[in-house]
Amino acid sequence: MWNDTEAARLLGITYPIVQGPFGGGLSSVELTAAVSNLGGLGSFGAHIFSPVQIRDIVAHIRERTASPFAINLWVDNEDPAMAGFDQASFECHVGRLHAHYAALGLDPPAFPDRFGQNFDEQIEALIEVAPPVISFVFGIPSPRIIEACRSRGIRMIGNATTVEEARAIEAAGIDLVLASGAEAGGHRVSFLEPPERSLVGTFALIPQVRDAVRIPVVAAGGIADGRGxxxxxxxxxxxxxxxxxxxxxxxxxxxSLHRAALLSDRARHTTLTRAFSGRLARAIRNRYSEDMAAYGDDLAPYPAQNWLTNSLRAAAIERGRDDLLPIYAGQSAALLRHATAGALFDALIRETGQAFRTRAVR
Structure with missing residues (x-):
């Protein structure tokens, strides 16, 4: 059977289908548990959450499923440029967003005490509650963290956008490598080279990574149906x-605005932009991404840019303004046709089996 793979056995799942972990509050306990209960690996993106919140998220998922699931964290939670990001820098970037704040009836935000979470604090809490799987993006955790995960029986997935990153992940002792092609939606998770120099397409990347490493390879980017x-x-x-x-x-x-856009004709038109978070990400083109393109890469670093746009996102949703909302989407979004996890998962299983049977007949 096509689903009996080393990745499935290692992760303890029936079907080697991993639900992508969504950052920025787009993940949910409901979806994570649903995919795990269907026989795949449900995932939850936790990089914006505090250690206390992470413990609660894991507990809530365990209340909904007894099957394996994954929690995702960002190893590199702050761009180097944050070291020099002061009040003057903050005011400059707030000024660039003034028209968008005004359009949503918002006052410009004040300089915060803290822009984001600390990875070391997050991973300590996560190892303590020991989810079945932890996936890492934007880098490789330290040997101490890898050993701590292993001692707790936690499987690890590292995300790579190039062959070199895949080799580094294997050398570090990570259990599986996820090869993420440039077609993928959301953030480009490169860590050895800038993401603009790591835009390898999924179906060019997979065989190269497969030839380069011995650990199981999970493919991501542009996969939305059984054919993929x-x-x-x-x-x-x-x-x-x-x-x-x-x-x-x-x-x-x-x-609902985001989901509707993904299922519309607009989903055919995506762009790579740093405008929403400060890090390169693929989203559906809209007014905000086009307006901010005038600044090129001269934007606040992560997580400052992400913090500056948080209030914009909340207000845009409240006011029905998807032209100011980050609508993260991969290049396969035009293929979407299922509105529930059960319908999608069933279709993936059915279509994949059919694709393999058709090839066998040919």
């Missing part, structure tokens, strides 16, 4: 991660 699953596995993947298609499901933490 079967193709990725034919190229050497032991499993796939499906992100945008699950984000469009009613169980996700995405707003």
């Amino acid at each position: 699953v079967a193709t990725a596995m034919a190229l050497g993947a032991d499993g796939v991660q499906v992100g945008t298609a699950f984000l469009a499901c009613s169980e996700s933490g995405a707003s």
Whole structure:
């Protein structure tokens, strides 16, 4: 059977299908548990949450499923430029957003005591509650953290956008590598080179990573139906991660505006931009991303830019303004047609089996 792979066995799941972990509050306990209960690996993006919140999230997921699930963290939670980001820098970038704050009836934000979370504090809390799987993006955790995970029986997934990153992940002792192609929605999680120099397409990346490492390879980016699953596995993947298609499901933490946009014709037009968070990410083009393109890469670093746009996101949702909302989406979004996790998962299983049977007949 196509689903009996090393990745599935290592993760303890029936089908080697991983639900993409969504950051920025787009993940939900409901979706994570639903995918795990269906036989895949549900995932929850926790990088914006405090250690206390992370403990609660894991507890809530465990209340909903007895099957394996993953929690995702960002190893690198702050750009180097944050070291020099002071009040004057803050005011400069607030000024650039003044028209958008005004359009939503918002006062400009004040300089905060803290822009984001601390990875070391987050991972300490996460190892303590020991979810079945932890996935890491934007880097590789320290040997101490890897050993702590291993001693607690936690499986680890590292995210790579190049062959070199995949090799580094294997050398560090991570259990599986997720090869993320440039078609993927959300953030480009490169860590050895700038993301603009790491934009390898999924179906070029998979066989190269497969040839370069011995650990199981999970493919991500542009996979939204059974044809994509079967193709990725034919190229050497032991499993796939499906992100945008699950984000469009009613169980996700995405707003109704976001889900509607993913299921519309607008989903055919995505762009890579730093305008929403300060880090390069793929989203549907809209007024905000086009307006901010005038500044090029001269934007606040992460997490300052992300913090500056937080109030914009909340107000845009409240006022129905998806032209000012980050609508993260992969290049496969135009293929989406399922509005629930159950319908999507069933279709992925059915279509993948059919694709392999058709190839066998040919």
